[in-house]
Amino acid sequence: MLSDEELLRYSRQILLQHIDIDGQLRLKASRVLIVGLGGLGSPVALYLAAAGVGELHLADFDSVDLTNLQRQVVHDSHSVGRPKVDSAMTRLAALNPEVRLVAHRQALDADSLAAAVAAVDLVLDCCDNFSTREAVNAACVAARKPLVSGAAIRLEGQLSVFDPRQAHSPCYHCLYGHGVEAELTCSEAGVVGPLVGLVGSLQALEALKLLAGFGEPMVGRLLLIDALGTRFRELKVRRDPACAVCGGVS
Structure with a gap:
């Protein structure tokens, strides 16, 4: 059940007929894994909490650096040098003490990633490297858990x-295959802060839709964001029957 305080705290979204009390109860009963607490993971964690x-x-093995603060809004200047998981937990606990927080401070290997994915209802990929995205995707396919994937670099998301x-x-591998040889990161190519905020906010929205059971999640669709021209384009994405990750999964 929802307490009187929870009914008041979440009253504005409970007013939505698409969510209502039943949707809010589904959110309360949900468990979510956020992989990466940087530019994408920051708005995701804040809005889901x-x-x-x-x-x-919360999964991240890195510590807060001064260069992160331009876009990683779950952290602040007092967090520099702290593990990102600890910094985020402090902020999220202050935002909503009703939310239970589980920390993964070490890099997730194959076994620990499989266990982390199995323990939740939904996963959000908020990391910044292809190898981790591939590993997270494979774990989600194996555990049959939905994956909300976002990415942003330079002025594109x-x-x-x-x-x-x-x-x-489809799965992530259906779309991107084995990736590209020369993969750039934000530290090499740069990124504008509001863009990762936009992508992360959309990831949080997709997660809420899946968890509460409303709307049309972006399954089989890829949203491309051009921040320079403020343009959005949508592509249809089909499942690859010969995919090395999900091709044999029924």
Whole structure:
């Protein structure tokens, strides 16, 4: 049940007929893994905690650096040098003490990643490197857990949802294959702060839709964001029957 304080805290989204009390209860009962607490993970964690998602599992092995603060808004100047997980937990606990927080401060290997994914209902990929994205995708396919994937670099962003519970859904590997040889990071190519805020906010929205059961999640669709011209383009993405990750999964 929802307490009187929770009814008041979440009253504005409970007013939405698409969420209502039942949707809010589903959010409260949900467990979510956020992989990466940087530019994307910051708005994701803040908005999911504010919305009343019951349990947030926070995964990041890095520490806060001064260069992060231009875009990683869950951290502040007092957090420099602290593990990102600890910094984020402090901020999220202050924002909503009703949310349970689970820390993953070490890099997730194959076994620990599989266990972390199995322990939740949904995963958000907020990391900044292809190898981790591939590993997270494979773990989600194996555990049949929905994955909300976002990316941003320079002035371009992307967003999609992969849901192995749905027969028609592609996975991350269907779309990107083995990636590219020369993968740039934000520290090498740069990124504008509001862009990662936009992509992360959209990731949080997709997660709420999946968890509360409303709207049309972006399964089988890829959103491309051009921040320079403020243009949005959507592409259809099909499942690859020969995909090395999900091709044999029914």
